Amino acid sequence: MTSLDEFATMAVADVRAEAAQIADTEAALAGVRSEVQLVAAALTSTAAAHNRRRRFLTVGAAAAACVAVVVAAMTIGGSNDRTVRPTQSTPTAGEPIPSMSSPIYDETTGSQIVFQFTRQWEECDPTAYCLDPRSSFIAPLVTSDGRILLGETSARSPGWLIVDDGNTTRVPIDPSWRLRDAAMAPDDTVYAMFTVADEAFLYRYDDADMSSPVLVAGPERLTVEDGSVSLDTAGKAATTKIDYDGGMFFVRRPMNRPQGAQLPAIDGDTFFQVDFLDGTSRQYNVLPGGDGRLAAPALYSLQNAVVLIQALQFDESESIIVMLPDGTMRERVVPLLPESVTFAQRFSVGNEQRFVDEGYLYLLTAETTSACCTSTTAVFSVRRFALPTADEPPVVVPSAAKGLVSGTSLAGVDLGTGFDEALPMLQRIQGDQYRDESAEYTDNVDGKWFNDDESFSHRFMRQLCWEASSMVCAVFGGESVEQLHLVGWWSVGGPNLPSPVYASSGLALGMVPADFGIEVTPAQGEVCNGLGRAETDDGIQLDTTVIGTTVGATPAPADIVVTGMSAGEIPQKSGGDC
Amino acid sequence: MEYDDFFRAEQPKMVVLALALTGVPEAARDLAQESMVKAYRAWPSVQQMDRPGAWLRRVTINASMSWHRSHRREAAAIARMGGDGSTVQPEREGQQFWAAVRALPDRQRAVVALYYLEDQSVAATAVALEMPEGTVKTNLRMARAALALALGVSDDWKGSE
Numbered sequence: 001m002t003s004l005d006e007f008a009t010m011a012v013a014d015v016r017a018e019a020a021q022i023a024d025t026e027a028a029l030a031g032v033r034s035e036v037q038l039v040a041a042a043l044t045s046t047a048a049a050h051n052r053r054r055r056f057l058t059v060g061a062a063a064a065a066c067v068a069v070v071v072a073a074m075t076i077g078g079s080n081d082r083t084v085r086p087t088q089s090t091p092t093a094g095e096p097i098p099s100m101s102s103p104i105y106d107e108t109t110g111s112q113i114v115f116q117f118t119r120q121w122e123e124c125d126p127t128a129y130c131l132d133p134r135s136s137f138i139a140p141l142v143t144s145d146g147r148i149l150l151g152e153t154s155a156r157s158p159g160w161l162i163v164d165d166g167n168t169t170r171v172p173i174d175p176s177w178r179l180r181d182a183a184m185a186p187d188d189t190v191y192a193m194f195t196v197a198d199e200a201f202l203y204r205y206d207d208a209d210m211s212s213p214v215l216v217a218g219p220e221r222l223t224v225e226d227g228s229v230s231l232d233t234a235g236k237a238a239t240t241k242i243d244y245d246g247g248m249f250f251v252r253r254p255m256n257r258p259q260g261a262q263l264p265a266i267d268g269d270t271f272f273q274v275d276f277l278d279g280t281s282r283q284y285n286v287l288p289g290g291d292g293r294l295a296a297p298a299l300y301s302l303q304n305a306v307v308l309i310q311a312l313q314f315d316e317s318e319s320i321i322v323m324l325p326d327g328t329m330r331e332r333v334v335p336l337l338p339e340s341v342t343f344a345q346r347f348s349v350g351n352e353q354r355f356v357d358e359g360y361l362y363l364l365t366a367e368t369t370s371a372c373c374t375s376t377t378a379v380f381s382v383r384r385f386a387l388p389t390a391d392e393p394p395v396v397v398p399s400a401a402k403g404l405v406s407g408t409s410l411a412g413v414d415l416g417t418g419f420d421e422a423l424p425m426l427q428r429i430q431g432d433q434y435r436d437e438s439a440e441y442t443d444n445v446d447g448k449w450f451n452d453d454e455s456f457s458h459r460f461m462r463q464l465c466w467e468a469s470s471m472v473c474a475v476f477g478g479e480s481v482e483q484l485h486l487v488g489w490w491s492v493g494g495p496n497l498p499s500p501v502y503a504s505s506g507l508a509l510g511m512v513p514a515d516f517g518i519e520v521t522p523a524q525g526e527v528c529n530g531l532g533r534a535e536t537d538d539g540i541q542l543d544t545t546v547i548g549t550t551v552g553a554t555p556a557p558a559d560i561v562v563t564g565m566s567a568g569e570i571p572q573k574s575g576g577d578c
Numbered sequence: 579m580e581y582d583d584f585f586r587a588e589q590p591k592m593v594v595l596a597l598a599l600t601g602v603p604e605a606a607r608d609l610a611q612e613s614m615v616k617a618y619r620a621w622p623s624v625q626q627m628d629r630p631g632a633w634l635r636r637v638t639i640n641a642s643m644s645w646h647r648s649h650r651r652e653a654a655a656i657a658r659m660g661g662d663g664s665t666v667q668p669e670r671e672g673q674q675f676w677a678a679v680r681a682l683p684d685r686q687r688a689v690v691a692l693y694y695l696e697d698q699s700v701a702a703t704a705v706a707l708e709m710p711e712g713t714v715k716t717n718l719r720m721a722r723a724a725l726a727l728a729l730g731v732s733d734d735w736k737g738s739e
Binding site: 003004006007008010011012013014015016018019020021022025028029187390391505515516517537 | 589594598716726
């Protein structure tokens with residue numbers, strides 16, 4: 001029989017031969033140059049879209065700020081029947097973002113941009129988009145052909161604004177539906193999340209055709225499970241959608257956040273659980289520090305990653321954290337913005353104050369309160385920071401990772417850490433232990449210590465256990481009580497219980513090792529039938545059992561699940577069969 | 579490295595990659611060109627990358643995946659309108675192989691394409707796709723199992739490459 005590799009070799013030769021017939025390198029190279037020159041000359045495609053996106057970004061911020069100034073505007077005689085009207089002008093190549101005063105936008109350093117908000121259309125600068133200040137708008141989406149999509153979340157008349165070369169069309173949305181968020185995949189598929197009452201729905205618009213929504217997922221998948229978490233868009237506390245490499249996933253932040261609170265605190269066990277639409281999920285632990293807090297909005301989507309912004313109060317820094325699909329994170333610390341500006345809700349810069357594209361984080365902040373609220377002009381500054389890339393070293397596993405384990409650590413605490421140092425760290429992360437056991441092993445045989453029940457590699461042992469859905473224990477050992485240090489950990493649980501621990505790969509109790517490319521060695525002996533052992537790449541020992549297979553039969557890899565995880569040195573029961 | 583050198587070295591490979599992933603010569607040529615244009619526009623930063631080739635492969639793979647999705651929708655629309663929505667049936671064995679590859683999930687498709695087309699090791703494939711090696715191996719193993727089944731051939735890969 002032909003092997004797969006022989007088949008593949010033939011197929012590779014085949015496709016190379018076919019490609020050789022169509023790959024005219026020199027003609028293509030000339031094509032690249034002419035296309036780029038054409039783009040530069042005509043300001044089409046990406047350049048125009050980027051320009052418009054930047055302009056729209058700033059206008060988006062302006063529009064959001066307008067929500068804040070609308071009260072002031074109304075009190076000085078604003079009209080009540082404004083409608084949306086876009087600019088008729090088109091920017092030309094090299095033109096900065098339009099504004100009322102000297103327009104400046106320095107892409108390298110980031111500099112001030114000035115906007116003017118008006119109460120009457122007639123007052124609007126003809127080179128700027130003007131939006132109804134009574135509405136809120138979600139972040140603009142720019143299609144590959146340069147169309148700009150903007151979701152208007154006005155309670156009275158929600159809808160989609162579609163701006164195409166200065167011409168705007170509007171697709172209304174049923175007022176009983178609340179548009180919560182939207183994102184666009186690289187192929188121009190737009191996803192939007194709506195809520196009706198307390199139920200969430202995800203819709204898809206193929207090719208950014210905003211008149212043809214298709215239901216993707218309903219409340220059975222999107223229901224908020226924790227009643228203390230609201231679905232408000234201001235903080236994006238509960239469920240946020242993110243576009244991911246052309247697909248979509250959802251982020252749940254299971255933190256205690258009272259409805260309406262502006263700045264959710266990060267505590268020791270806060271994490272992001274990302275549920276992918278294909279059914280897989282991954283957890284990302286935020287960086288340590290109960291003093292930390294998330295700057296809202298905290299999450300941004302990129303084609304290949306999730307970007308989290310975390311402000312740390314103590315060192316007055318702010319981290320840009322990129323969470324990659326493989327579960328690793330990269331971090332870059334940037335200067336903290338003045339708190340009064342960054343987080344002052346009276347500016348209502350809200351969701352538009354930060355913007356992330358594939359390479360940079362942009363920060364937009366209002367600089368003075370008086371400019372915002374007593375006149376129709378607001379002054380913003382723009383700063384730009386490069387995002388951390390995958391070339392940078394991964395963020396060290398945060399100690400706040402409640403259940404994150406490895407072959408050399410438990411919840412971020414390294415094996416070898418002294419008892420007195422490790423205990424408060426573990427308690428901060430795990431809470432108070434519910435079990436505290438000590439033992440002394442009296443007999444030394446060939447360097448190993450024994451008592452009547454078990455053996456251990458040290459004379460003294462102390463074991464602290466925490467019980468969540470299942471149990472996890474930290475094992476300390478030493479030649480004296482004073483010398484105890486963390487030497488190992490173990491955790492056990494049933495296949496149907498949520499796992500209290502998980503490896504950086506995502507492997508946890510109850511999961512199938514084969515899904516992670518791990519082979520299991522069956523235990524020998526009849527009484528051990530169905531049990532097995534395995535080891536992960538990073539040194540975690542796994543105990544496995546078989547589910548769903550008749551005893552005696554060779555189990556399918558998918559029927560073998562992890563029931564125990566451990567690492568380091570842990571006490572061994574004497575006389576175990578398996 | 580100059581862009582011209584980069585282009586001459588990589589463009590033919592991108593055509594092969596896109597052709598394997600789409601099965602449509604016209605689309606392959608366009609997608610490869612699209613990737614090279616992106617590289618040209620971003621050349622100052624691409625040039626600075628440690629592995630610009632890996633970046634280019636990701637761009638091409640992503641573009642091919644997008645094309646694939648869009649094409650799938652198109653085929654579905656044609657089917658709804660009464661057409662059969664199917665693509666041309668592969669004739670040669672090589673075409674059968676790539677047709678089976680294109681039937682795989684996105685990630686497996688990308689892993690298989692890079693692994694075979696460029697004689698890349700698991701490690702190099704992992705770098706190009708920004709995946710852990712274990713993930714590449716897992717995807718490769720699953721993909722090979724599916725391919726062997728679809729093509730009716732044996733597979734004795736141990737995943738240690």
